[in-house]
Structure formats: C-alpha cells, structure tokens
Amino acid sequence: MSNIVIENENLRATINPLGAELVSLLKLDDHTEYMWDANPAFWGKTSPVLFPIVGGLKNDTYFYQGKEYKLPRHGFARTMNFEVESQTQNSVVFLLKNNPETEKVYPFAFELRLAYTLIANKLELKYQITNPDSKALLFSIGGHPAFKCPIENALNYEDYFLEFHENEDLKRWPLNSADLVLNEPLEISKNTNKLLLTKELFHQDALVFKHLKSDCVTLKSKKNLKQLKFEFKNFPYLGIWAAKDADFVCIEPWCGIADSADTNQNLKTKEGIISLESKGVFERGFSLEIS
Template sequence: MQTIENQFLKVSINPLGAELVSLFNKENHTEYMWNADPAFWGKSSPVLFPIVGALKNNQYFYQGKTYTLPRHGFARERVFSVEVQKEDSITFLLKEDEESLKVFPFPFEFRLIYTLVEKTLSVSYSVRNTGNEEMYFSVGGHPAFAVPLSEDTVYEDYYLEFNQTEDFQRWELADGGLIKKEATRFLENTNRLALTKELFYQDALVFKHQKSTEVILKSDKVSKQLKFTFENFPFLGIWAAINANFVCIEPWCGIADSENHEQELTEKEGIEVLASDQIFLRTWSVSL
C-alpha cells in the first residue's frame, strides 16, 4: 500500500489498479471507503480504462480487426508504478505493453493522481496519447463509499442530494451489461435520491448528461457526510452490490455499449478521441 496524508485525512492506495482503498478522517475517526468484503464485492474504487462498462460480446472492431476486452477494461488489474510521491500527493503511471497492445492497439501513458488539500481528496485521470494516430478510449471512476457512516444509523437513513434539480431518465442494463434501447422515467423534478437496498436489485442506475456536478451523501440523523464533485463527466452510475453496505458514485467519460451497437470503436457512444501527443484530463473529488 502507498499512503498520503495531511492533518485531516489519511489515504491508502493499492498499486494494483492504483485503487483507492482507504479514506480515513482523522478528526472523527471514520473510514469513508467500503471495506471490499469479497462476500459482496471485493473492490473499493477500481479505475475503468480503456473502456467503461461492457462491450457487446466483449468485442469491438477497429480498422478491420476484432479486439476483445472485459467489462471496464484492463487497468484495474494492472500494477501501476509510482512516478511521483509527496507527503500529500502521489502519481501512479501505467503504460502500454505487449499484452495491452493485443487488446487495445494504442500507445499511451495513463496517470492516476491523488492529491490532498485540507479535507478534500482529488483524483485525476490523465491520459496521454504517445502514438502517432488518434486514440479512442473511455475512462471512469467507481469509488464505493461506506453506508451507513455511523453505527447509530442504517442504510435507509441516507440519501444522495444533487446540486441541481434533475429529471433523471434511467438507462437500464440488459443481459450482459448492455444499455437498453429506451430509457425509463426515474426521478422527476427533484434533487434527492433516497438510498434503499432494493434500489440496486436490478443492477446499476445509469444516467446520461445530468445537470448536476456535485452530489452529497448524507443523513438527517448524523453530521457525517461527504460531497462528491464530478465536473465534465457526461455519464453517471450509481450502484451497490445486492444487500451490501456501500454506494458507488461513478463518474464516467464513456458508457457501456447499447444493445443495438454495431461494435465499431470509432462509433461507440461517449468515446473520447485524443490526437497524437495530446493529454486528456478529468478530476473528481470527495470532501469530508
């Protein structure tokens, strides 16, 4: 484990996947991350790269060739190197290799940058195209926060409060994790989503082009809460494993294939395109 800290927070990151595993508040002695109990879900904050979600038949087509990738890509299963480390920040680096080029034919430098400023942890995704041609990719977060945050509360005491009033349509997931062709009405004229275990019995809640850039995980019964900020991420997932004590707030630049997608990478919904030697940067943050 690699650790960064300041007077308020202590953060631990596993170089395997550069995965955030602990966000500890020193003031109230509270752990805000899910404990990755494998009985429910053995992850805490995997990074999604170079795709988000599932591909149709786990395959995509690019320049006349067929490539295979598992759901959410390969970065979460790769060991990142530590490029820069300071007391309150750390940068992890992953580059293409012989194995990655077999499934994703683009040279790249992918950095995860963790930075502490007072009571806020910022997580940045930096993608550099080190090849000579345009690069097509997606990237996203999957952090799982513990719910409840206090022993004298229960899961159903908590809700998500968005910073904009939303009319959310839910894009449900079909078999294989593909996005269904039509959305369903979900939330209308509200900024609040009450948390229940049943909410996730039919897999993740997937939203597109939401207005909100912040959401607060909170309960009216306790003062402990967290504010999650995610600007310039056009897609958002909310998920928990069945009956597990966490909620994932997932900002995405990219989305799973739809049921009727023809699997061409360049035509994939939400795909990012990066010119040679250019850098793509997105940041989400959590404030306690």
C-alpha cells in the same frame, strides 16, 4: 508492491498500486472510514479505474480497423500494476503505459496517470491520458468509488440519501441481461434533488444517468452530520450502484458508457469513446470532501 499512504492534518488516504485503487479514506480526528471495505462476499473492490472502456462490450468484443479484439468489462487498468511516478507527503502520481500485454487486446500507445492529492478535508483525483503515438488514441475512462453506507455504524442504509446540486428529472438507462444499455430510459422522479437510498434500488443493477445538470452530489443523512460531497465536472455519464444488499453506494463518474444493445461494435463510433489526437493530453478529475 506495498500500499501507498498519503496524509495531511485531516485525512489519510491509502492506495493500492494494483490498479492505482483507492482503498481507504480515513478522517483522522475521529477515525471515521469513508470507503467500503471490499468485503468479497459482496464486491471485493473499492475504487477501480475504468480504462480503456467503461462498462461492458457486446460479447466482450470490439472491432478496430477491421480486426476483432476482446476486452473484459471496464477494461484492463484495474487489474494492472501501476508504477509510482512521484510522491510527497500529501500526494502521489501513478503511471501505467502500454506494454506487450495491453497491445494484444488494445492496439494503442498510451500513458495513463492517476494523481491523488489531499487538500484540507478533500481528496482530489485527476486522470491524465497522454497519446504518445502518431495516430489518434481511442478510449473511455471513469471512476467506480464505493463509499461506506451507513457512514455511522449506528444508522441504517435507509437513513441516507444522495442530494444532487441541481433539481433533476432523473431517468435511468436500463441494462439488459447482457449488461448492454437499452434505447429507452425509465423515469425515476421529476424535478427533485434527492435520491433516497434503499437496498432494493439496486436489485436491477446500476442506475445509469446521461447528461445530468448536476456536477456535484452529496451522500448524507438527516440523522447525522457526517457526509461526503462528491464533485465531478465534465463527466457526461453518472452511475449509481451497490452490490445486492451490501452496505455501500458507488458514485461513478464516467467519460464513456457500456455498449448499447444494438451496437455495431465499431470502437471508433462507440458512444462515449474519446478520440485524442497525436501528442494530445486529456484530463478529468473528481473530488471527495468529507465532514
């Protein structure tokens, strides 16, 4: 299926139905692109949706009701074709439902919708998960958008920083060699609202944060006025990541997290798992505002 394009007077967004993945966000007046170009030499994705897990499982394995199941890192939604449920000039809704393929690795019925809407200088993305079944639906969900950095080609990566809405005591939860979360955080900085970007910052994988005060972070530079404001309300975890020496930064709001190093692999008690009751609906969203 061809890419879907939505547009208003300020922005044009392009979404690939494979994974319902945002692949371009273009400011129309000056043709500035804000999304990473998915260069496969570094990382061939742009903004995958993470469902029904976020991060990796120990040995790619979980247990549910005594049975063993296998799921790859970040789940399967990012590699599946979504259908277009509805579309207007400035909005589109994608839908993925359980099917025989998903049921082999994930024994739940679900409806996952991603709704993209352009409003002025902002792109809003809403996740909606519906449980059509009579039993509880267990899942996690998260975003993984990668933003071009530097935004302006004349600048360098190190000219940019992330500005948090609140002052934070930034503590990262490190990952071991199997990408599992260790039990003790490492302090990055205290009582600050800025994280300076360097390529070396991500040489030891993602920065994983839990329960920040901020629900907004802005990618900006002192050398240029172009910036991207990222709002993510009610996401308990945040990842910041870039592939080694690549010209992008991911700002990743998560309702869910990778397995801990000492996990018992029981899906029901996994940290970050959401239990949605029968016929229930769960919604979360984030927005990108550019200037």
